[in-house]
Amino acid sequence: MKSRIFYKPEKLNSTRELLSRSSSKYSEHIAFKEIGPNKQILEYSYKNLQEDVDAFGASLIEMGMKGYHFAILGENSYLWVVSYLAIIQGIGVAVPLDKELSEEDLFHLIKKSNTDAIICSKTYASIAQKCIDNNLKVKQIIVMNSEDHADFLSMKKLIQKGKEFIKDGDVDYTNTPIDVENMCEIIFTSGTTGPNKGVMLSQKNLMTVLYGSMTVIKAEGVSLSVLPIHHTYECSCHILGGLYSGITICFIDSLKRVVESMNLFKPNMSIMVPMFLEAIYNSIWRESKRQGLEKHLQYGVWFSNLIRKIRIDRRRKYFAPVLNRFGGNLQQIVCGGAPLSYEVVKGLTDLGIDILNGYGITECAPLVACNHLKWRKPGSLGRVMSNCKVRINNPDSQGKGEIQVKGDNVMLGYYDDPESTERSFTEDGWFKTGDLGYLDKDNFLYINGREKNLIILSNGKNVHPEELEEIIRRKLVYVKEVVVYSASSSDVGGECIAACVCPEEEYLHSMGIDEFKAQLNKDFKSLNRSLPAYKQINRIMFSEYEFEKTTSKKIKRNSIAERSYQSA
Numbered sequence: 001m002k003s004r005i006f007y008k009p010e011k012l013n014s015t016r017e018l019l020s021r022s023s024s025k026y027s028e029h030i031a032f033k034e035i036g037p038n039k040q041i042l043e044y045s046y047k048n049l050q051e052d053v054d055a056f057g058a059s060l061i062e063m064g065m066k067g068y069h070f071a072i073l074g075e076n077s078y079l080w081v082v083s084y085l086a087i088i089q090g091i092g093v094a095v096p097l098d099k100e101l102s103e104e105d106l107f108h109l110i111k112k113s114n115t116d117a118i119i120c121s122k123t124y125a126s127i128a129q130k131c132i133d134n135n136l137k138v139k140q141i142i143v144m145n146s147e148d149h150a151d152f153l154s155m156k157k158l159i160q161k162g163k164e165f166i167k168d169g170d171v172d173y174t175n176t177p178i179d180v181e182n183m184c185e186i187i188f189t190s191g192t193t194g195p196n197k198g199v200m201l202s203q204k205n206l207m208t209v210l211y212g213s214m215t216v217i218k219a220e221g222v223s224l225s226v227l228p229i230h231h232t233y234e235c236s237c238h239i240l241g242g243l244y245s246g247i248t249i250c251f252i253d254s255l256k257r258v259v260e261s262m263n264l265f266k267p268n269m270s271i272m273v274p275m276f277l278e279a280i281y282n283s284i285w286r287e288s289k290r291q292g293l294e295k296h297l298q299y300g301v302w303f304s305n306l307i308r309k310i311r312i313d314r315r316r317k318y319f320a321p322v323l324n325r326f327g328g329n330l331q332q333i334v335c336g337g338a339p340l341s342y343e344v345v346k347g348l349t350d351l352g353i354d355i356l357n358g359y360g361i362t363e364c365a366p367l368v369a370c371n372h373l374k375w376r377k378p379g380s381l382g383r384v385m386s387n388c389k390v391r392i393n394n395p396d397s398q399g400k401g402e403i404q405v406k407g408d409n410v411m412l413g414y415y416d417d418p419e420s421t422e423r424s425f426t427e428d429g430w431f432k433t434g435d436l437g438y439l440d441k442d443n444f445l446y447i448n449g450r451e452k453n454l455i456i457l458s459n460g461k462n463v464h465p466e467e468l469e470e471i472i473r474r475k476l477v478y479v480k481e482v483v484v485y486s487a488s489s490s491d492v493g494g495e496c497i498a499a500c501v502c503p504e505e506e507y508l509h510s511m512g513i514d515e516f517k518a519q520l521n522k523d524f525k526s527l528n529r530s531l532p533a534y535k536q537i538n539r540i541m542f543s544e545y546e547f548e549k550t551t552s553k554k555i556k557r558n559s560i561a562e563r564s565y566q567s568a
Contacts, residue, residue: 006372009214009244014178014203016089018210018243023050026246032078033265034251037145041264044078046246049085055162056155057086057173062165065140066176068092069114069186073099073106073128074121076229076251079144079155081239083119088184088203090176092116095186095198096230100551103127105196111136113186113198113415119155122146180204186415187232189362190550198415201232205365208408210240212385216372217334217356219245221268224261226252226276228551232366233336238271259326266327273337274344275553277355281344284322284351297322301350315352322351334370336360337552339447341470342379358382359445361433363411363424368403368433369445380444385409390445391430392438399438400448404430436464453557455486457495461534465497468535472499476523478507481547483560487539498539499524500560502546516542541567 012018022031026046036042044052060066070087072094074080087094095113097106110118110131117140118128129151131138141152166174180203188196223242227234242249250265252258258276288297300318307314316323316331323330333348335357345355358370359381368390371382384390388407395401410431413421424432436454437447449466456462465484472482479501487498501520508516520540528536547555 006374007215007218009211011211012207012244013180014089014207015085015240016178018207018240019050019053019085019089022046022243022246029246030248031243032081032249032251034076034078035253035264042078046243049078049082049243051163052082052159053085053089054174055159055166056082057089057091057176058162058165058170059158060086060091061172061176062162062170063140065117066091068116069095071095071097071110071113071115071118071138072120072230073097073118073124074144075099075123075253076225076234077121077144078251080121080229082159083144083155084185084235086173088206090173090178093183093186095188096235097188098190098228098230098551099124100228103130107131107134107136109188109196109198110138112196113188116140117142119144125149125152128152178203180207183412183415187230187362190231190552190554197417197420199232199362200412200415201365202412204408205411206236206240208387209236209365209367209385210244212387212409213237213241213367213370214244215386216370216382217241219247219269221329222248222250222265224252224258224265224267224270225249226255226258226261226270226272227337231552232362233273233360233552234271236365237334237336237360237367262327262330263325264327266329268329269332269334270330271334271336273553274335274340275338277333277335277340277344277348280326280353281347284325287325288322305350315350319351323353326353332356332373334358336366336370338554339449339466339470341474343474346378356382359435359447361405361435363431363433364388364405364407365409365411367409368405377440377442377444380440380446382445383443384439384445390439393426393430393432395438400436401438402451403433403435403437403445403447405433406430453485455484455495455497457497457534463497463535468497468499468531468537471531472501472527475527476501476520478503480504481555483547483555483557484537485557485560496538497536498541499537500541500543500547502543508544539567 023046028045028047030043031046031049032044034042070092072083084094095115115138118138119142120128121144125143128141142155143152144155147154182202183200184203185201186198188198229235252261288294304315304318330353332354335355340357348355354373356371359368360366369382369384388405388409391404392401393404434451435447436449436451439445449464453465454462468484469482473479481502482499484499486495524537524540548559549555
């Protein structure tokens with residue numbers, strides 16, 4: 001069954017065409033806002049963006065840097081976007097790096113990607129310099145937000161020089177041909193279940209995802225950027241999608257000030273991962289309980305849902321006091337990156353914030369499926385994009401199996417790693433995602449979890465830990481984070497199911513450790529009675545501190561089993 005196209009976007013071949021279209025169509029409209037060094041709001045128009053990208057590209061060519069691999073390292077910012085776009089439009093290969101990595105890990109990825117030059121914010125200039133000191137291949141350092149220095153160049157000055165080149169008739173950059181099927185960037189996977197691999201993406205990959213996403217998502221107004229920009233989810237779906245739509249994207253200056261930034265920029269929408277949505281949802285109900293308004297809010301939701309059945313929607317009016325905490329204009333959040341519970345989706349939608357959750361993976365640039373406001377199903381990640389195909393490999397009796405993808409969104413391969421590339425594709429050319437799920441008759445995609453996380457018990461039964469984790473979070477409201485995994489047990493003579501939970505800090509402190517342990521054991525005994533025998537949790541651990549995560553806020557599952565936590 002073909003996927004439905006709700007909107008009909010223009011088909012573009014490259015980001016150069018995208019930028020040219022946006023600059024012409026939106027010109028003086030503000031493309032980006034960010035908080036400056038003196039806490040002032042800086043604004044950049046679509047025209048500014050086009051001019052700065054062309055100027056920076058002209059300077060890079062003038063310096064003989066065509067064909068270079070450029071590592072980009074820094075905070076989400078306007079100049080990060082300028083760097084990225086200039087590089088991938090015929091200059092060379094962009095290598096966006098995770099700024100939260102250790103120096104050792106950064107050195108490793110810079111070496112692994114054959115980086116020739118580093119473009120970084122001032123914060124990371126010293127790390128970049130060490131790459132040269134350590135005899136890596138790096139030849140040049142360009143700093144985004146600094147003046148010239150003995151050891152590096154100023155990006156702002158290079159943009160100024162580039163504008164002079166263009167004024168004098170230089171067209172080398174703007175006339176540089178773009179091979180849309182060649183590698184234009186290397187994106188390293190987050191390494192939640194293994195070593196980082198460099199995913200090679202082309203302009204064709206990026207434009208395929210842009211077109212597919214624009215057929216189901218309508219972006220308008222102002223959007224808040226909270227996710228790390230080096231991830232494909234934020235960069236491809238939010239930044240490129242935002243440029244196509246003509247919205248204003250606002251960069252926050254700290255994850256600690258997300259709510260503060262919402263009140264500053266007053267966004268209509270954002271793109272987030274489940275952790276942020278769960279935090280927003282829980283904070284709403286926690287605050288209503290603190291103010292003694294929990295039953296009042298529950299009644300409001302019930303009545304609002306009742307009249308919505310006869311097409312009367314008063315959510316924005318009824319729940320204005322709640323929505324005003326997040327700037328007052330927030331209407332839509334696109335969510336991906338990890339499974340999101342239906343309770344949170346429905347809960348936020350009931351309050352007037354529509355949630356569009358989807359499915360993607362870095363190797364697919366990243367989008368594969370996404371819901372639409374007018375056509376979605378509970379628990380589904382949406383219909384498969386119109387320009388890619390999904391099949392379920394080796395399905396079981398319930399139709400569940402590995403999700404495999406084919407289409408122009410699928411990567412070229414892993415950089416300098418032909419063995420991993422070969423292992424990741426079937427003989428007939430389908431990419432093996434490693435995720436388990438199924439498709440229904442309407443081509444809606446559902447995910448059960450990662451194949452690597454699947455617990456296979458000695459009795460041959462298979463258990464999806466993600467399914468149990470959602471049940472635990474739903475029934476034990478004080479659980480902030482939970483990981484279910486396989487552990488050895490002498491009691492059952494083999495593998496057993498273990499769960500490690502991290503409770504809400506306030507809850508733990510209000511009870512004390514011993515009382516909390518007793519409550520946790522009591523609650524798990526009750527929970528186990530509702531589960532089939534083979535899914536029951538035999539070992540319970542807990543941590544007073546949040547689990548280690550990647551910068552995209554995914555829990556590093558491997559680290560849980562390797563650490564010693566307190567037994568309940």
